[in-house]
Amino acid sequence: TVPNPVLECKPIIQVEDDRTGLSIEALKRGFLDNLFYVQGKFSGIATKNDCYMALAYTVRDRLFKRWVDTAETYTKNGSRTVCYLSAEFLMGPHLGNNLINLGIYDQVKQAIEELGLDFYELLEQEEEPGLGNGGLGRLAACYLDSMASLEIPSLGYGIRYEFGIFEQKIQDGWQVEITDKWLRFGNPWDVARPEWSVEVKLGGHTESYVDENDRYRVRWIPFQVVKGIPYDTPILGYKVNTANTLRLWAAEAPESFDFEAFNSGDYVKAVQAKMTSENLSKVLYPNDNVSQGKKLRLAQQIFFVSCSLQDMIRIMKGQKIPLEKFHEKFVIQLNDTHPSIAVAELMRLLVDEYGMEWEQAWEITTKAFAYTNHTLLPEALEKWPLGLFGELLPRHLQIIYEINGRFLDDVRIKFPDDFDRLKRMSLIDESGERYIRMANLACVGSFAINGVAQLHTELLQKDVLHDFYEMYPEKFNNKTNGITPRRFMVLSNPRLCELIDSKIGNTWIKNLHELRQLEAFAEDVEFRHKFRQIKQAIKQDLAEYIKAKNGIDVDANSLFDIQAKRFHEYKRQHLNALHIITLYNRIKANPNIDITPRTFLFGGKAAPGYYIAKLTIKLINSIGEVVNRDPDVRGRLKVVFLEDYSVKFAQRVYPAADLSEQISTAGKEASGTGNMKFALNGALTIGTLDGANVEIREEVGEENFFLFGLTAEEVYAKKAQGYDPMYYYNRDPELKLAIDRISSGFFSHGDANLFKPLLDTLLHRDEYMLLADYRSYIECQEQVSQAYRDVENWTRMAILNVARMGKFSSDRSISDYCEDIWQIQPVKIELSEYLQTDV
Ligand code: GP0
Numbered sequence: 001t002v003p004n005p006v007l008e009c010k011p012i013i014q015v016e017d018d019r020t021g022l023s024i025e026a027l028k029r030g031f032l033d034n035l036f037y038v039q040g041k042f043s044g045i046a047t048k049n050d051c052y053m054a055l056a057y058t059v060r061d062r063l064f065k066r067w068v069d070t071a072e073t074y075t076k077n078g079s080r081t082v083c084y085l086s087a088e089f090l091m092g093p094h095l096g097n098n099l100i101n102l103g104i105y106d107q108v109k110q111a112i113e114e115l116g117l118d119f120y121e122l123l124e125q126e127e128e129p130g131l132g133n134g135g136l137g138r139l140a141a142c143y144l145d146s147m148a149s150l151e152i153p154s155l156g157y158g159i160r161y162e163f164g165i166f167e168q169k170i171q172d173g174w175q176v177e178i179t180d181k182w183l184r185f186g187n188p189w190d191v192a193r194p195e196w197s198v199e200v201k202l203g204g205h206t207e208s209y210v211d212e213n214d215r216y217r218v219r220w221i222p223f224q225v226v227k228g229i230p231y232d233t234p235i236l237g238y239k240v241n242t243a244n245t246l247r248l249w250a251a252e253a254p255e256s257f258d259f260e261a262f263n264s265g266d267y268v269k270a271v272q273a274k275m276t277s278e279n280l281s282k283v284l285y286p287n288d289n290v291s292q293g294k295k296l297r298l299a300q301q302i303f304f305v306s307c308s309l310q311d312m313i314r315i316m317k318g319q320k321i322p323l324e325k326f327h328e329k330f331v332i333q334l335n336d337t338h339p340s341i342a343v344a345e346l347m348r349l350l351v352d353e354y355g356m357e358w359e360q361a362w363e364i365t366t367k368a369f370a371y372t373n374h375t376l377l378p379e380a381l382e383k384w385p386l387g388l389f390g391e392l393l394p395r396h397l398q399i400i401y402e403i404n405g406r407f408l409d410d411v412r413i414k415f416p417d418d419f420d421r422l423k424r425m426s427l428i429d430e431s432g433e434r435y436i437r438m439a440n441l442a443c444v445g446s447f448a449i450n451g452v453a454q455l456h457t458e459l460l461q462k463d464v465l466h467d468f469y470e471m472y473p474e475k476f477n478n479k480t481n482g483i484t485p486r487r488f489m490v491l492s493n494p495r496l497c498e499l500i501d502s503k504i505g506n507t508w509i510k511n512l513h514e515l516r517q518l519e520a521f522a523e524d525v526e527f528r529h530k531f532r533q534i535k536q537a538i539k540q541d542l543a544e545y546i547k548a549k550n551g552i553d554v555d556a557n558s559l560f561d562i563q564a565k566r567f568h569e570y571k572r573q574h575l576n577a578l579h580i581i582t583l584y585n586r587i588k589a590n591p592n593i594d595i596t597p598r599t600f601l602f603g604g605k606a607a608p609g610y611y612i613a614k615l616t617i618k619l620i621n622s623i624g625e626v627v628n629r630d631p632d633v634r635g636r637l638k639v640v641f642l643e644d645y646s647v648k649f650a651q652r653v654y655p656a657a658d659l660s661e662q663i664s665t666a667g668k669e670a671s672g673t674g675n676m677k678f679a680l681n682g683a684l685t686i687g688t689l690d691g692a693n694v695e696i697r698e699e700v701g702e703e704n705f706f707l708f709g710l711t712a713e714e715v716y717a718k719k720a721q722g723y724d725p726m727y728y729y730n731r732d733p734e735l736k737l738a739i740d741r742i743s744s745g746f747f748s749h750g751d752a753n754l755f756k757p758l759l760d761t762l763l764h765r766d767e768y769m770l771l772a773d774y775r776s777y778i779e780c781q782e783q784v785s786q787a788y789r790d791v792e793n794w795t796r797m798a799i800l801n802v803a804r805m806g807k808f809s810s811d812r813s814i815s816d817y818c819e820d821i822w823q824i825q826p827v828k829i830e831l832s833e834y835l836q837t838d839v
Pocket residue numbers: 133134135136137139287288289290336374375380452481669670671672673691
């Protein structure tokens with residue numbers, strides 16, 4: 001490109017300009033300016049959404065300076081960069097978070113109120129980008145926040161789904177799914193970069209040829225080409241100048257493709273090709289912890305992975321870094337196996353497109369990738385039928401064969417004559433129908449492999465990835481998950497933050513370990529009183545929301561017992577339901593029984609095709625219908641299902657909890673992160689020794705944690721002995737009574753068949769051992785009820801939980817990734833002179 005003096009001149013924008021100024025007056029002018037020039041409205045006809053948009057643009061204007069300067073710094077320095085590849089980013093609403101991270105929350109609130117508008121109403125207006133299912137996607141979002149806050153150069157890469165996770169409606173107690181049209185009113189937070197579009201090939205066949213240097217090469221003649229357009233969202237760090245980028249790809253048909261159809265006059269066929277291409281980024285697969293094995297899903301994966309790798313190569317070219325240094329410029333973290341096709345795709349790009357020798361390309365590839373495993377559940381391990389895989393990715397199939405051949409040679413050398421081992425470790429499962437095993441590809445192609453909690457990593461090494469652990473012990477490491485205290489405390493729980501700040505200042509937000517200083521205040525009567533008042537006020541707010549939304553009266557003095565997470569049998573929402581029924585039965589048997597009043601709150605979605613999970617939602621609503629109106633219960637028990645649980649809603653829920661239900665079968669929940677959000681907000685946990693619960697209990701102290709149930713080891717042992725759930729059913733009369741209540745049709749207007757499929761799974765297989773854990777759970781809940789009556793001591797325990805959650809900041813997780821895996825240091829961003837925005 002020719003140097004252009006006009007383009008190179010820096011924009012001179014004055015301090016206190018309407019797009020940068022932070023004074024109340026400048027903010028008000030900026031808002032009105034955007035209402036006029038962006039929304040094109042005068043205040044008389046402006047809708048709430050117009051006002052939200054004008055506010056969003058006002059905030060966006062104020063962060064662009066950081067974004068541009070960050071990009072400029074990274075480009076000039078050629079900074080080493082983390083690329084976080086994830087099929088899901090569950091970001092939650094941007095507006096409030098950006099206000100917090102920019103440090104302008106209070107000013108903006110005041111400016112909006114001076115304009116006579118309701119600030120919270122405008123925040124509520126934001127349609128959140130639900131581009132994830134649950135824990136895995138939310139973890140990616142917390143990690144982006146922490147990387148920016150720690151000034152780590154990073155790019156998040158994923159898919160800009162047109163429809164994110166479905167909206168959940170409850171009708172007659174059943175979940176009904178509505179498509180999530182989150183882009184309906186436009187998205188003020190991302191910027192399209194069509195100039196950086198790339199093309200991705202799909203289908204077709206390969207041909208070999210000999211190049212001008214007499215080298216054997218392969219070319220891929222695709223059946224289809226899809227264009228990927230990047231959309232960039234700025235990711236601000238907390239009180240630093242860093243603004244990194246989340247780059248999400250949208251699929252389109254390239255103008256040039258299928259022009260034959262155009263030329264032959266088949267206009268409709270040509271437009272159809274466009275529609276098929278756009279399908280690639282149409283919808284998020286709504287499964288959590290299961291792989292459906294659909295071809296379109298594999299197409300989504302190669303689509304965003306290929307776009308992202310090509311984008312990295314473009315960036316290197318722009319910075320004049322030779323391709324041989326790919327692994328020095330970038331480290332790529334694979335968020336589960338969803339992006340693991342990247343191993344084969346980078347090999348293809350280097351070898352086929354850039355003519356690199358296989359050995360050098362493999363060296364680079366295996367120094368560039370690191371893999372995070374998120375689950376031990378066998379149904380979640382991705383594998384692709386070989387036929388399907390070869391149809392879509394014929395060249396990648398060949399490359400995987402080549403990787404596999406060389407890999408199995410290495411295995412043979414390390415473990416001679418161990419044929420079973422070769423079969424287990426092969427990238428191709430040949431035990432029946434042939435499959436490509438993506439976890440094996442990720443392990444072979446990565447220099448680091450990590451689990452997401454200590455126990456999870458141990459079980460990976462012992463079980464699911466045992467062979468790979470024996471092959472490459474040095475690759476394995478643990479990185480316990482974390483959560484960002486910015487969104488899940490500062491933004492969502494301002495009242496508690498204010499109390500904390502008044503005692504220990506506010507530096508804990510960047511260094512969560514400082515919360516330890518609160519330990520001393522657990523013994524302070526006045527502090528405990530204030531702490532309790534805050535919890536009470538937040539519970540009252542939620543009670544009002546529930547009254548308006550569900551029409552149910554809940555008592556803010558009752559114990560708020562909350563289970564909020566995806567519905568899955570291994571998470572055992574139905575064990576919680578059995579506890580409710582048990583309490584109900586006790587009341588029915590003895591109406592004067594003294595029971596600690598509780599409100600049971602549930603939130604979460606079930607995958608649309610997961611019948612038992614949906615039936616569990618129906619069961620909870622059915623129990624609620626009976627319990628909530630039975631005069632014998634007289635407000636001692638309430639059951640509420642919170643519809644359409646989302647990040648936005650979660651922010652209201654965590655601060656209101658007294659008790660956090662983390663009751664998965666031991667060995668099944670890789671980590672959990674909701675457990676951390678509840679405890680940080682002062683809830684006590686009832687939980688099994690599973691995932692990060694183990695470490696939370698270690699940190700907060702066993703006396704401040706309600707533990708029950710079998711350990712992972714006991715679960716395996718019991719299964720090996722031949723577990724029989726009927727044994728427990730026949731021996732525990734309360735358990736039997738609870739189950740019989742359901743099967744009699746008591747909760748289903750006399751229909752004894754409705755819940756039969758659910759009960760059959762419990763009585764005949766009980767894969768997740770609810771019956772084995774039932775008695776221990778009930779007894780533990782009894783301790784909870786007793787403990788809640790001792791108000792002072794409960795508060796003491798809650799404060800100690802908050803004080804001891806420092807380890808679970810995602811800042812700690814990210815520092816550990818930086819040190820142990822990524823080998824990357826912070827890069828400070830100085831704001832350039834010409835655009836100072838001092839207040
Ligand atoms: C794991 F394999 N997780 C998967 C998946 O497909 N989806 C998903 O959300 C979760 C785990 O279940 C987790 O234990 C974990 O904390 C999270 O990934 C992040 O590591 C709880 O949601």
